[in-house]
Amino acid sequence: MNxxxxxLKMRNITKTFPGVKALSGVNFQLYAxxxxxxxxxxxxxxxxxxxxxxxxxxxxxxxxxxxxxxILARTPSHAQELGISTVYQEVNLCTNLSVAENIFIxxxxxxxxxxxxxxxxxxxxxxxxxxxxxxxxxKTLDNYSVAIQQMVAIARALDVSAKVLILDExxxxxxxxxxxxxxxxxxxxxxEGLGIIFVTHFLEQVYEVCDRITVLRNGALVGEYITADLPxxxxxxxxxxxxxxxxxxxxxxxxxxxxxxxxxxxxxHNMQKQGTIYPFDLDINKGEVLGLAGLLGSxxxxxxxxxxxxxxxxxxxxxxxxxxxxxxxxxxxxKAGMAFCPENRKSEGIIANLTIRENIILALQAKMGWSKxxxxxxxxxxxxxxxxxxxxxxxxxxxxVKNLSGGNQQKVILGRWLLTNPExLILDExxxxxxxGTKAEIQKLILELASDxxxxxxxxxxxxxxLRCCSRMAVMRDKKKIAELAGxxxxxxxxxxxxxxxx
Amino acid sequence: MKKLxxxxxxxxxWPILSLLLVLLFNFIFTKNFFxxxxxxxxxxxxxxxxxNRAAPLMLxxxxxxxxxxxxxxxxxxxSVMAISGAVAATLIGGSLEMVNGANASGTAMPLxxxxxIALGVSAILGMWNGILVSRIEIQPVVATLILxxxxxxxxxxxxxGQIITIYYTPYQYIGAGYLLGLPFSVYIVAAVFALTMxxxxxxALGLFIESIGINQVASRFSGIKVKSISFWIYxxxxxxxxxxxxIYSSNVKCADGNNAGLFIEMDAILAVALGGNSLDGGxxxxxxxxxxxxxxxxxxxxxxxxxxxxxxxxxxxxxVVIVICLIQSEEFRKAALGKFARNRRELSEKAAVKx
Numbered sequence: 001m002n003x004x005x006x007x008l009k010m011r012n013i014t015k016t017f018p019g020v021k022a023l024s025g026v027n028f029q030l031y032a033x034x035x036x037x038x039x040x041x042x043x044x045x046x047x048x049x050x051x052x053x054x055x056x057x058x059x060x061x062x063x064x065x066x067x068x069x070x071i072l073a074r075t076p077s078h079a080q081e082l083g084i085s086t087v088y089q090e091v092n093l094c095t096n097l098s099v100a101e102n103i104f105i106x107x108x109x110x111x112x113x114x115x116x117x118x119x120x121x122x123x124x125x126x127x128x129x130x131x132x133x134x135x136x137x138x139k140t141l142d143n144y145s146v147a148i149q150q151m152v153a154i155a156r157a158l159d160v161s162a163k164v165l166i167l168d169e170x171x172x173x174x175x176x177x178x179x180x181x182x183x184x185x186x187x188x189x190x191x192e193g194l195g196i197i198f199v200t201h202f203l204e205q206v207y208e209v210c211d212r213i214t215v216l217r218n219g220a221l222v223g224e225y226i227t228a229d230l231p232x233x234x235x236x237x238x239x240x241x242x243x244x245x246x247x248x249x250x251x252x253x254x255x256x257x258x259x260x261x262x263x264x265x266x267x268x269h270n271m272q273k274q275g276t277i278y279p280f281d282l283d284i285n286k287g288e289v290l291g292l293a294g295l296l297g298s299x300x301x302x303x304x305x306x307x308x309x310x311x312x313x314x315x316x317x318x319x320x321x322x323x324x325x326x327x328x329x330x331x332x333x334x335k336a337g338m339a340f341c342p343e344n345r346k347s348e349g350i351i352a353n354l355t356i357r358e359n360i361i362l363a364l365q366a367k368m369g370w371s372k373x374x375x376x377x378x379x380x381x382x383x384x385x386x387x388x389x390x391x392x393x394x395x396x397x398x399x400x401v402k403n404l405s406g407g408n409q410q411k412v413i414l415g416r417w418l419l420t421n422p423e424x425l426i427l428d429e430x431x432x433x434x435x436x437g438t439k440a441e442i443q444k445l446i447l448e449l450a451s452d453x454x455x456x457x458x459x460x461x462x463x464x465x466x467l468r469c470c471s472r473m474a475v476m477r478d479k480k481k482i483a484e485l486a487g488x489x490x491x492x493x494x495x496x497x498x499x500x501x502x503x
Numbered sequence: 504m505k506k507l508x509x510x511x512x513x514x515x516x517w518p519i520l521s522l523l524l525v526l527l528f529n530f531i532f533t534k535n536f537f538x539x540x541x542x543x544x545x546x547x548x549x550x551x552x553x554x555n556r557a558a559p560l561m562l563x564x565x566x567x568x569x570x571x572x573x574x575x576x577x578x579x580x581x582s583v584m585a586i587s588g589a590v591a592a593t594l595i596g597g598s599l600e601m602v603n604g605a606n607a608s609g610t611a612m613p614l615x616x617x618x619x620i621a622l623g624v625s626a627i628l629g630m631w632n633g634i635l636v637s638r639i640e641i642q643p644v645v646a647t648l649i650l651x652x653x654x655x656x657x658x659x660x661x662x663x664g665q666i667i668t669i670y671y672t673p674y675q676y677i678g679a680g681y682l683l684g685l686p687f688s689v690y691i692v693a694a695v696f697a698l699t700m701x702x703x704x705x706x707a708l709g710l711f712i713e714s715i716g717i718n719q720v721a722s723r724f725s726g727i728k729v730k731s732i733s734f735w736i737y738x739x740x741x742x743x744x745x746x747x748x749x750i751y752s753s754n755v756k757c758a759d760g761n762n763a764g765l766f767i768e769m770d771a772i773l774a775v776a777l778g779g780n781s782l783d784g785g786x787x788x789x790x791x792x793x794x795x796x797x798x799x800x801x802x803x804x805x806x807x808x809x810x811x812x813x814x815x816x817x818x819x820x821x822x823v824v825i826v827i828c829l830i831q832s833e834e835f836r837k838a839a840l841g842k843f844a845r846n847r848r849e850l851s852e853k854a855a856v857k858x
Contacts (some may be wrong), residue, residue, distance in 0.1 A: 018587045274759070308724075310723075310724065329723075329728070330723055330724055330725070330726050331726040331727070331728060334726045340724065342721075342724055347720060347721070347723050348720050348721050349716070349721055350721060350725070351713075351714045351717045351718050351721055351722065351725075352717060352718065353717045353785050353786060354710075354712075354713065354714060354717065357713075358710060362710070362714060362722075362725045362727075363726050365707045365710060365711075366711070366725055366726035366727045366728075368707075369707075369710060370706050370707045370708045371706055371707075372707075373705065373706045373707045374707070381666055416725065
């Protein structure tokens with residue numbers, strides 16, 4: 001490994017989007033023959049950095065050097081010509097074309113006037129052979145597994161004498177053996193002297209395959225570390241933004257879990273879904289806020305979706321207040337007393353072209369059925385009540401929801417569910433993208449609801465607010481529930497150690 | 504004044520204005536267009552004629568509005584219309600029997616049963632569409648394209664490729680009869696319209712439908728039974744098409760598997776669009792669609808009334824529709840008015856310079 005001279009250097013990269021500073025003065029360097037992990041929570045700036053590098057976005061200031069030459073990729077294909085190839089999370093190949101066609105699409109070897117199929121197929125076989133893949137390249141891509149498709153994408157990226165290979169969350173849709181296969185290929189490419197940037201959320205994979213780690217947080221560089229020298233818990237601390245020293249000194253919370261009468265509201269046993277979530281058991285008590293901690297992609301949302309009947313589990317059973325219940329659709333979950341604020345406000349939460357009033361009464365109306373129409377006057381009352389309670393800022397309840405700010409839209413959805421008077425409220429990232437003041441209001445509301453006897457399941461990427469609200473926490477990692485913390489254990493250092501997988 | 508302003512801003516304003524424009528055109532250029540005569544206690548005249556002839560299209564537009572509101576589309580309505588007529592004709596059967604010089608043809612089956620079976624078949628066809636779209640999740644255009652093609656074939660099979668004449672006189676009452684001076688078909692349309700209005704505006708169904716059309720995922724997450732509502736909407740659209748088929752076959756006294764309801768799906772979609780409804784689903788206006796349907800029938804009647812040669816009627820119709828679409832487009836209005844305003848400003852500036 002040539003430590004003295006990086007193959008790729010990015011200096012002082014700054015990128016602003018209207019109103020947001022996505023990257024500020026970030027430095028990044030990559031050596032030939034190394035696998036370099038790029039880590040950070042959502043919105044840390046990983047994707048923006050990659051986009052700037054590959055010419056998808058223009059940078060505002062900063063310099064990029066490839067083998068000591070200043071470069072500036074104008075488009076992704078220009079970046080590829082320069083020697084920077086990218087494989088994206090969603091394989092963007094054409095499954096109805098052959099493997100060879102996919103590898104050479106847009107730059108097919110030509111004979112005068114037509115495509116040279118023989119050369120194309122031979123070279124495709126050579127390229128895949130380099131990755132130890134031997135398949136029929138004339139078959140269409142959809143004959144092969146996602147892992148093979150990923151390899152084809154890599155082969156395509158490698159064809160143009162790549163010097164730098166960027167893998168943007170390539171393992172998200174692979175299973176364990178497929179991941180292993182990918183790692184073998186990555187290690188081999190590393191031996192051949194390629195510099196590989198590996199973006200992932202899976203900590204274990206980072207420690208398995210990466211030489212060095214660069215951590216970003218809130219668009220700024222946190223640091224660059226040698227993998228072997230950085231314990232997992234410190235990596236998590238750096239991603240989330242807490243120093244370990246600061247953590248140990250952090251005093252225990254005033255535990256709100258001194259409830260003597262713990263009444264189980266919902267008990268899930270052995271719930272599982274192939275490829276989505278490994279079997280898990282989970283109890284949620286009345287009057288408590290149960291946190292689901294874990295990094296992005298660890299299976300938090302999946303647990304919530306299965307409990308609320310959005311996804312169908314392959315196996316397992318659920319007891320609601322001691323009675324076995326099958327919940328196959330959200331409406332059945334609602335009738336059993338549940339409510340669910342989903343993670344993606346825009347695509348799963350609001351009905352953009354309806355008014356605030358209609359959005360608020362929607363779930364209650366669905367619960368009551370179509371024939372029992374809530375009178376217009378009652379609707380108005382309900383809407384105004386929650387506009388007041390949640391202090392939604394709007395001129396009137398007849399305003400279309402799409403005209404509200406993100407925070408106010410979130411409050412409308414919250415109002416929609418509070419109106420159904422649920423016994424279990426599931427909140428998936430309820431404070432994402434919301435300003436600090438509103439955040440505090442929502443957290444306060446959650447605690448109030450729990451103290452009134454509601455069971456709350458709380459999912460958030462921000463450990464701070466989880467610690468503030470939760471009396472118990474289930475910790476998720478790599479689609480598995482790995483631990484449950486209660487009482488004294490609900491403190492930052494322990495949670496982080498559990499997330500990181502060291503004790 | 505405030506009321507007027509809110510009317511101008513409503514989605515029904517431009518469709519109504521378009522309809523009034525066509526009527527105004529006829530008021531000026533077509534002789535006797537607005538004349539209503541009473542013969543044998545029945546009202547006759549171009550206006551009545553338009554109402555009667557537009558009945559099938561209005562019914563289908565009601566069903567189509569609901570389907571489009573949930574972000575779907577049903578292009579099989581014409582075929583369902585043909586099948587419904589063919590079913591009725593086949594069940595009635597029989598041949599022309601004259602008694603004392605008067606038509607005394609009978610029916611092989613009681614009329615109410617015939618109507619019920621024809622509508623039942625239409626409902627099943629609609630349910631077929633509903634299953635394909637909501638359960639198997641085939642794209643609505645493709646799913647209903649199947650029945651568009653296959654349905655025409657079924658209708659031809661039922662009529663054995665021929666035009667079956669219906670001699671049974673009571674059946675002819677549905678599409679050609681009169682009740683209290685008005686065509687009976689108008690009452691059918693009014694009843695279906697009233698029922699649909701009631702279901703969508705006096706129950707929560709309208710809210711659910713609009714919600715599904717705007718955001719299906721969020722609707723499901725909020726507890727709306729998206730699949731079952733979509734299914735029943737397609738079934739309803741099938742029944743509307745079936746009713747239209749009965750009216751049409753009754754009006755022309757025959758079942759024609761080849762031509763009954765041909766291209767009516769396009770007219771219905773156009774009527775919905777002209778009625779100010781977005782083909783993207785969500786908010787809908789039933790009245791708008793009905794006015795759209797009436798508008799289309801009015802220009803057809805007008806074209807015949809002013810004697811446009813038959814070979815160019817489609818072109819004339821197309822031009823009128825383009826103009827109406829442009830008038831309804833806010834973008835276009837802004838652009839046109841902007842230019843107008845600019846011209847005026849320039850003129851006044853020039854005038855100012857001169858003086």
